[in-house]
Structures are given as C-alpha cells and as structure tokens.
Amino acid sequence: MTGSTARAYGALTPPLPNGVRAAVGRVLHAGVFASATILLSGYVVGLVVDRGLYSSPVVEQAHLAGKAGYPHSLLAVWDGIWRGSIEAIIVAGVLVLILTPVAGLITSAVAFARRRDWLFTAISATVLCVIFGSFLIGWAAA
C-alpha cells in the first residue's frame, strides 16, 4: 500500500457497518415476500370467490382500454379488502411492492439517527417528504 492510499483511509468515511446494510436488505426482502404473498392470495381468492372478474367481457374491455374503475386511494383499498374485493387485495399487494424501497429508506434513516448523523437523518427525512408529497400531488392531480 502506498503512502497516499494509507493516508486516504484516514480521511474516508468508513462504510456504514454491515449490520445496517443487512437490516436494509432484510426489510427489502420482507417487503418483496409480503407483496408476493398478498398478490398470490388475491389470485387464490379470485379463483375461489369471484370468477366473474376474469370472465366478464365488460370488465375486460374497460381494463384493456384503460378505463376501468378500481380503487386508487388508500381508503378505497382498505375498504375493498374488508369487503373481500379481489382488485383491492391486488392493489394492496402492488402498493406494498411500491412502498418497499421506502421502508428500506426508513430503516437506513433510523440507523443514521442512532449514529447521531443528523445531516443524513435530515436528508433521509427530506426524501421521505418528497415521496409523501408526490402522493398528495398525484392525488390532487387525479
């Protein structure tokens, strides 16, 4: 190792401990697994309870043309799940998938806060605000 490389180590930030990255990895893994489970259970419920959804030409036309009515607010999804709506269950699975990276971000934000790295805790929080804000903007634009 040359002198300058050795000195380089002193000035570098050591990577976050493997534990933090492993935790982020576990959260992502759990999110992916949860989403796949919800989606599959949606299809199982669909096959058992409501086969009409997959054979009705009216529903089919609406979906292919992009004009179908399906839940696209959190409240409607929550409502739909309790009514046993297959579409709502599938939307929930898709939502869990979408929000999995956000859960990973929250995990690393907590790690930054524990290490009293307030700058990066604030940066993580700002990114979270952007994502949450985009949801509100999309909702308002709908």
Add this chain to the structure above:
Amino acid sequence: MPFSDLSVTNLAVAHCQVVRLYGQLYSLPVSIAELSLVLFGVSIAAGVLGSLLGLGGGFVIVPVLTLVFHLDIRLAIGTSIVAVAATSSAGAARNVSGSITNLRVATFLALATTLGAVTGALLAGVFDARFLFTLFGIVLAASGVQMVRKHLTQAEKDPGLAVETVKVATQAEERGGWGDQLADRLALHSSYYDQAEGLDVPYVVANTGLGLGLMYLAGTLSGLLGIGSGVLKVPAMDLAMHIPMKVSTATSNLLIGLTAAASAVVYFARGDIDPLIAGPVAIGILLGATQGSRLLLGIRAGRLRLIFVVVIGIVAAQMLWRGIG
C-alpha cells in the same frame, strides 16, 4: 391522436394480437384471465433478462404492453414502474448486505432522483402519447449503444482499480482537498472490499453537483417513461462522480427502487396502475428477478447481451415509428 380515441381500436387490436399469439390453440376472443397468464409469462422473462443484463424490467414491459397488446402507453408506463420497483427491491435485497452499496451516496442522490421522478410522472400526464413513444425509442436506442460500448470495453484489460484509486488519492493530496467541497461536507468518500483484487479499495467522490443534476434528469426520465434509467444513473456516478463501477452499479440498483417509488405513487394516485394488469406483471417480475440468476447460470451474459442489442434496436425503431410515423 388523443388517448380516448384509441380505446376501441386498442381493444380490437389487442384481441387480434393475443389470439394470434395463442395461435390455433384458442380460437376464442381473449379474456383478462388469458391476458394475465400471457403477461405473467412475459414478465418472468423480463425479470430474468433484467437481472441478467442489468436493465430494469421497464425496457421489456412498456414495448410489450404497447406494441403487442396495444395498451394505452400511460397504463403501460404505470405498470412498468411497478415492475421497476420490484426488480430493484428483489435485487437490492440480495446485494445490499454485501459491503459495496454506498448508503450515504444513495440517500443523498435520492434527493435529486425522487424530485425528478415526481416531475417526470407529472409531465407524463401532460405530454401526448406520440411524444412518449418517441422519447422511449430514443432512450432505448441510446441504451443499446451503451450496451455495445460496455461489451467492447469489457474485452479490454482492466487497468486495475487499486492503481486508479491511488492516482485519485494522490491528485487529491496535491490539490490539498478531496473530491469537492460538497462531497467533503457530506462525507461521501468511502471504501469497499473488492473480492477480485482481494483488498479494500478507497474512493473519492468528485463533481457532486454535476452528479446531482444528472440524477435529477435520470429521475425525470424514469418517472416519464416508467424505466429504472440505470442507463443514466450508473454513468452519472461512475463517469461524472468517479465512484468505482461496482459501487455505482450496486448503489444505482438501490436508488432505482426509491426513484420508482416516488413516481409510482403519482401513477397510483392518478389511477394509472391497473391492478389486473400490474398484478401478474409484479408476480412475474419478482419470480423472474429472484430465480433468474439460478436458471441462467450456464448462459454467458456477454453473448446474450449482443443478441439483445439487436432486439433493442428493432424495438426502439418500432417505438419511434409509433411516435413519428
């Protein structure tokens, strides 16, 4: 042509295409159940290809949904962005625990990519379909060119990461400072363990402002077209910010998920993510992305990449044709 005028022809053409796909097996008009099965199969293939070639699933999903099934491109993009989030999470869940991903860099750059993603997702609601087709064709062609370049440079001898890094460190010492002030303040410089070389490789991050700008652009493209835009994110870190290729690739994968999440919530809230279409795609992509590496252990990525470049060229031309023709 506005979206609404397309719906009837969309439907008819989608039927014809799928019936043709099924060949003589089914002479019945296609149902959502059949469409779901076909989408499921296509998405498994997209997930496998995505994880093998380092392209997000987006480059497969959008052309298939629009060119083969003639779906509204905004619906295709909404579906694709879910596929991109799935590919990223499945890949990052495997890779992030290795000590290569730089979480500080990912978090900081996510500021720009998420803002860009929201911009792109909102713009997608404004631009007309032809513009989206054209832009998609251009970006697809550009990524094909980049794949060729990657293939050519891989054949050359790697100068050695350690040598490169010592050079950067020496230069920094001569300048009396590290990469740039912003990177210094944010303490983005780090090191990673390179398995091939068997040593810790320190690296210095430079041009943070430029990187941030490029990431905003990458995020906008991602939100606009439903792609991961790793095509832009990796060079932004690798070429502009001097972050080693391996770190750039791993960090980009994590960033892609966050970027996709930011635009996906806009598409979701707007109602552009159809559960009956996104559902089978999401499951297929997850299966393909997680099991793909096992399936394809025997296949050489290099040769497959070259074959795929040809496919990319054809698809890009077709997307452009839909936009301009």
